[in-house]
Amino acid sequence: MTSSPRASSALLTDHYELTMVQAARQSGTAERRAVFELFPRRLPPGRRYGVVAGVGRALDVIEDFRFDAAALTALEGIVDPDMLEWLASYRFSGDVWGYAEGEAYFPYSPLLVVEGTFAEAVLLETVLLSVYNHDSAIASAASRMTLAAGGRPCIEMGSRRTHEEAAVAAARAAYVAGFDASSNLAARARYGVPSTGTAAHSFTLLHDAEADAFRAQVQTLGVGTTLLVDTYDVAEAVRLAVEVAGTGLGAVRLDSGDLGEVAREVRAQLDGLGASATRIVVTSDLDEHAIAALAAAPVDAYGVGTQLVTGSGHPTCGFVYKLVAREGAAGELVSVAKKSTDKQSIGGRKYALRRRGPSGVAEAEVVGIGAPPEDDGDDRALLVPLVRDGEVVGRATLDEARARHRASVAELPRSVTMMSAGEPVIPTVHLGP
Amino acid sequence: MTSSPRASSALLTDHYELTMVQAARQSGTAERRAVFELFPRRLPPGRRYGVVAGVGRALDVIEDFRFDAAALTALEGIVDPDMLEWLASYRFSGDVWGYAEGEAYFPYSPLLVVEGTFAEAVLLETVLLSVYNHDSAIASAASRMTLAAGGRPCIEMGSRRTHEEAAVAAARAAYVAGFDASSNLAARARYGVPSTGTAAHSFTLLHDAEADAFRAQVQTLGVGTTLLVDTYDVAEAVRLAVEVAGTGLGAVRLDSGDLGEVAREVRAQLDGLGASATRIVVTSDLDEHAIAALAAAPVDAYGVGTQLVTGSGHPTCGFVYKLVAREGAAGELVSVAKKSTDKQSIGGRKYALRRRGPSGVAEAEVVGIGAPPEDDGDDRALLVPLVRDGEVVGRATLDEARARHRASVAELPRSVTMMSAGEPVIPTVHLGP
Numbered sequence: 001m002t003s004s005p006r007a008s009s010a011l012l013t014d015h016y017e018l019t020m021v022q023a024a025r026q027s028g029t030a031e032r033r034a035v036f037e038l039f040p041r042r043l044p045p046g047r048r049y050g051v052v053a054g055v056g057r058a059l060d061v062i063e064d065f066r067f068d069a070a071a072l073t074a075l076e077g078i079v080d081p082d083m084l085e086w087l088a089s090y091r092f093s094g095d096v097w098g099y100a101e102g103e104a105y106f107p108y109s110p111l112l113v114v115e116g117t118f119a120e121a122v123l124l125e126t127v128l129l130s131v132y133n134h135d136s137a138i139a140s141a142a143s144r145m146t147l148a149a150g151g152r153p154c155i156e157m158g159s160r161r162t163h164e165e166a167a168v169a170a171a172r173a174a175y176v177a178g179f180d181a182s183s184n185l186a187a188r189a190r191y192g193v194p195s196t197g198t199a200a201h202s203f204t205l206l207h208d209a210e211a212d213a214f215r216a217q218v219q220t221l222g223v224g225t226t227l228l229v230d231t232y233d234v235a236e237a238v239r240l241a242v243e244v245a246g247t248g249l250g251a252v253r254l255d256s257g258d259l260g261e262v263a264r265e266v267r268a269q270l271d272g273l274g275a276s277a278t279r280i281v282v283t284s285d286l287d288e289h290a291i292a293a294l295a296a297a298p299v300d301a302y303g304v305g306t307q308l309v310t311g312s313g314h315p316t317c318g319f320v321y322k323l324v325a326r327e328g329a330a331g332e333l334v335s336v337a338k339k340s341t342d343k344q345s346i347g348g349r350k351y352a353l354r355r356r357g358p359s360g361v362a363e364a365e366v367v368g369i370g371a372p373p374e375d376d377g378d379d380r381a382l383l384v385p386l387v388r389d390g391e392v393v394g395r396a397t398l399d400e401a402r403a404r405h406r407a408s409v410a411e412l413p414r415s416v417t418m419m420s421a422g423e424p425v426i427p428t429v430h431l432g433p
Numbered sequence: 434m435t436s437s438p439r440a441s442s443a444l445l446t447d448h449y450e451l452t453m454v455q456a457a458r459q460s461g462t463a464e465r466r467a468v469f470e471l472f473p474r475r476l477p478p479g480r481r482y483g484v485v486a487g488v489g490r491a492l493d494v495i496e497d498f499r500f501d502a503a504a505l506t507a508l509e510g511i512v513d514p515d516m517l518e519w520l521a522s523y524r525f526s527g528d529v530w531g532y533a534e535g536e537a538y539f540p541y542s543p544l545l546v547v548e549g550t551f552a553e554a555v556l557l558e559t560v561l562l563s564v565y566n567h568d569s570a571i572a573s574a575a576s577r578m579t580l581a582a583g584g585r586p587c588i589e590m591g592s593r594r595t596h597e598e599a600a601v602a603a604a605r606a607a608y609v610a611g612f613d614a615s616s617n618l619a620a621r622a623r624y625g626v627p628s629t630g631t632a633a634h635s636f637t638l639l640h641d642a643e644a645d646a647f648r649a650q651v652q653t654l655g656v657g658t659t660l661l662v663d664t665y666d667v668a669e670a671v672r673l674a675v676e677v678a679g680t681g682l683g684a685v686r687l688d689s690g691d692l693g694e695v696a697r698e699v700r701a702q703l704d705g706l707g708a709s710a711t712r713i714v715v716t717s718d719l720d721e722h723a724i725a726a727l728a729a730a731p732v733d734a735y736g737v738g739t740q741l742v743t744g745s746g747h748p749t750c751g752f753v754y755k756l757v758a759r760e761g762a763a764g765e766l767v768s769v770a771k772k773s774t775d776k777q778s779i780g781g782r783k784y785a786l787r788r789r790g791p792s793g794v795a796e797a798e799v800v801g802i803g804a805p806p807e808d809d810g811d812d813r814a815l816l817v818p819l820v821r822d823g824e825v826v827g828r829a830t831l832d833e834a835r836a837r838h839r840a841s842v843a844e845l846p847r848s849v850t851m852m853s854a855g856e857p858v859i860p861t862v863h864l865g866p
Contacts, residue, residue: 012597014590014616016630019654023632027649029639036635061597074622118639125633126616129593130600157447160562161749164445164494165598167563183447183559189507197449199456200558202469202756205769206462206551216460221452232772256776310748316594316739323635336638339665343689 009064010071010090013126015078021119022083030119032327035349038098038112038132039322040105044140044314046421049412051143051405052111053173054135055101059392061127062092092120096387099352101396102176102405103382104412105136106365108428110350111319113383118326125321133319134166137311138173141288143409144312145304146178147417148292153301155196156182157283158309170309176401179304191398198226198253198281210237214244224250226281229266230257238266242273251279251300259284260297267298287312292419325349335370335433348433352382354411355429362411362426370433442497443504443523446559448511454552455516463552465760468782471531471545471565472755473538477573477747479854482845484576484838485544486606487568488534492825494560495525525553529820532785534829535609535838536815537845538569539798541861543783544752546816551759558754566752567599570744571606574721576842577745578737579611580850581725586734588629589615590716591742603742609834612737624831631659631686631714643670647677657683659714662699663690671699675706684712684733692717693730700731720745725852758782768803768866781866785815787844788862795844795859803866 024030043050067075067087075084094116105111111132114121146154156174159167159182171187181194188195199217207213214227223245229237229252241249252270254262259282270278282294283303291302307313322345328334335347351372355364356379366373375381386394396404409416413425457463476483500508500520508517527549538544544565547554579587589607592600592615604620614627621628632650640646647660656678662670662685674682685703687695692715703711715727716736724735740746755778761767768780784805788797789812799806808814819827829837842849846858 009597011619011622012592012600013618014592014630015618015621015628016616016632018618019630020632020636020650023646023649023653024636024639026653027640027645029645029649032639034635034639071622074618078618078628118635122633122635125635126593127597130595130597133594134596134599159445159447160559160754161566161751162563163567163596163599163602164442164560164563166567166596167445169596183449185446185448185451185507185511186444188448189444189504195448195511197447197452199449199453200555201771202467202551202555202558203453203457205756205771206457206465206467206759207460208762212460212462213456216456216462217453220456220459306749306751315743315748318594318739321593323638326639329641338634338638 008066008068008071009061009127010067011074012130013123017123017125018075018079018083020122022079024118025083025086031117033333034116034118034121034323034327035325036114036121036125036321037110037324037350038114038128038319039108039110040317040319041344042107042318043424044317047140047314048416048418048422048425050105050136050317051139051177052099052103052105052136053101053139053176054131054169055098055386056395056398056401057135057169057172058128058131059386059395061131062096062124062387063392065092065124065127066090090120090123091390092116092124092387093390094120094387095389097383098386098394099382100384100404101401102403102408104408106424106426106428108367108430109365110352110367110383113350129319129321133316135169135173136317136319137315138170138309139177140317141312141314142174142177142179142308143405144288144419145291145302145308147409148288148419149302150295152299153180154178155180155301155303156184156308157303158305159184161306162309167309172398174308175398177405178402193398199228201228201231204228204231211240211244214241218245223248226251226253228253228255230255234262234266235269238269239273242270242275242278247273247275247278249275249278251281253281253283253303255283259299260294263294263297263299288419346430353379354382355379356411360411361413364426365428366431367428368431373431441499441501441504442494442560443500444507445563446556450556450558451508451512451516453555455512457551458516458519464550466766467549467551467554467756467760468758469547469554469558469754470543470757470783471547471561471752472541472543473750473752474777475540475751476857480573480747481849481851481855481858483538483569483750484572484610485532485536485538485569486534486572486609487564487602488531488819489828489831489834490568490602490605491561491564492819492828494564495529495557495820496825498525498557498560499523523553523556524823525549525557525820526823527553527820528822530816531819531827532815533817533837534834535836535841537841539857539859539861541779541800541863542798543785543800543816546783562752562754566749568602568606569750569752570748571603571742572610573750574745574747575607575610575612575741576838577721577852578724578735578741580842581721581852582735583728585732586613587611588613588734588736589617589741590736591738592617594739595742600742605831607741608831610838611835626831632661634661634664637661637664644673644677647674651678656681659684659686661686661688663688667695667699668702671702672706675703675708675711680706680708680711682708682711684714686714686716686736688716692732693727696730696732721852779863786812787815788812789844793844794846797859798861799864800861801864806864
């Protein structure tokens, strides 16, 4: 894994975050102790659960949120010199708790609790939301896809359908949610996500004959490679593929047509040719519903692109970052909330646990307001320390996040596997204050 | 504008692009002359036109597509040492033509024509698609929003709803398509997109009284600032806002409730208080339909977030990058195309012009196969040189892209302003070969 120095994340934010801090410095409130929370008001319509991803990336962002000389120059004219000086020494020094990466979430799950001065905590608002809203949207879609695939491997190949940097984050988030690999090389280099690839139609078209293309690929990548067999005639290509690679051919890829039907024909042909261990990989606008519909087809792996990187209809999570408590004039912590009928927030610092029955099945998302809810004995606390006094303390590996995802989804009620639209599989219960 | 050195874009690609080149080097076809085209097979369902954006970013990507030491180390084990050596000196040396940034597009518009060796041109596939698919999706949505807004300004404020780097590109693309400003500071620093901002509810909640918050903001940012007036009671906040800032208050922002109705009440109240020049900015999950529905309301500016950065229901364009011609064994250029019923491509190099009637109104997107279509006298050629012999020659400013967008949309048939679902406003006509 390469570890090139990461660029400052400090300008990946909204104009008003900085001007608000400047104004708060004017009114003497900038240094008031404050608690912000990042949470969803709801799941996307019809979704039964969500999956948290981006935690590791968010910790990188917090570490890298410094205003270097170039950033300060860019901010001249937006904030005053006094504020620029304050920004030059900015460094988040507070505490952060949050759901572990890979954890399932539900409406009002307090995914992040950020405590610090108002000034230092509000500056992180935009970029933390960007990371969480994107990465969790991808992981939530990916988790449904891996559930729908049963034990069959899913491969992320959507880089070309989304912003080139979002693609890297999407590959990472999909891996957290159970995908086996990605086509994205930067995700491999930065995060160690396994990368894989087959070949494009252009590679076949480049050659004077399909057999030439297959021969070149097998000679270069070995017989374990995956040959793309739908550029011209599928049956002829399958015959050629086994002729060129032998019965040890790793896999063939189908990228068009009625995938279930073609897969059955190709499976029969491969078996007839003695290539019974050659796998069939399918791609072509798959989503969780298409994957589920192929459950009975002889498919060995799914390559998923567009629908994965666009969150399968829900490209963002709608997480918000709200001030829930702040220091009052007398130094006490005061719960605060906007009074709005259509955008509800609940004041006061939150705690959360997943209530589980004696058999270990999740029963409710319990959110305590102002105090931790009591553990009934089978429950699981959800907030873990991520940052303490500005130092990252909660970094998990991607393997740990993958394990967390598996365990978290496994303890949800069985209805979690239903791909149809429905309510959250467990209710959110608020307790206290 | 700061111009920090851009990072290499060479790993922002798919695994198979590299292994295909290695295999083509094996078969002696890597250096064959090749023409790739980037184009849409269709518009998103119901859309009447699309808008090209990302051209300038794509040119940056082509310039920065070099494999540095870190990238080469990351590729060890994926390609062989001979290939690594070839990559170390990789530099695109071919030619690129394309639609100008801001131009309208239709099904099969040849947005980019990339000519070079197979090896050098195929390597750019993934990242060019990423840039175009994302940026054009945002610009296409943004263009409908600015049309729906009539002359009223639109402000991009969706950074928090999308990946943090996608947010910067989205701000840029929205600006191309007629938005007036963005909240995103990195878009300002990198591209000169004007930035702007108001304040969040947290700023009001931080203070012991709403008036304290308003006072701090006005003292810091001047009376021309925009005060957020829906944290508690709107009417009381408007009264306070004018009391604090005077009748010269720049604007108030409404972020909840029935925006049209509340805007009418606030307008009446502001006028009654003598603040008749104070503008009303509305935000809150706006899309082009909500903007159009507010046409009769006394709204002075629209702040658009989620629906802008997610392409208003269509977060990606479905552009593909296909080999359409390549050198044959005898050195001649051979048209090629995949034979598939559900994913049609047309072989042969494309040219394009917008057919216009004598009054200047667009009548058709004419795509010539193998030769440029004939100009009837009122037509407009669409492909401009972007890269010649590997050197960028077609860089336009964002102001030029904005002007191109305005002119391009202005010459489309009037039905372009309809927000309802419909067919492309002009047909695509293929001519030749």
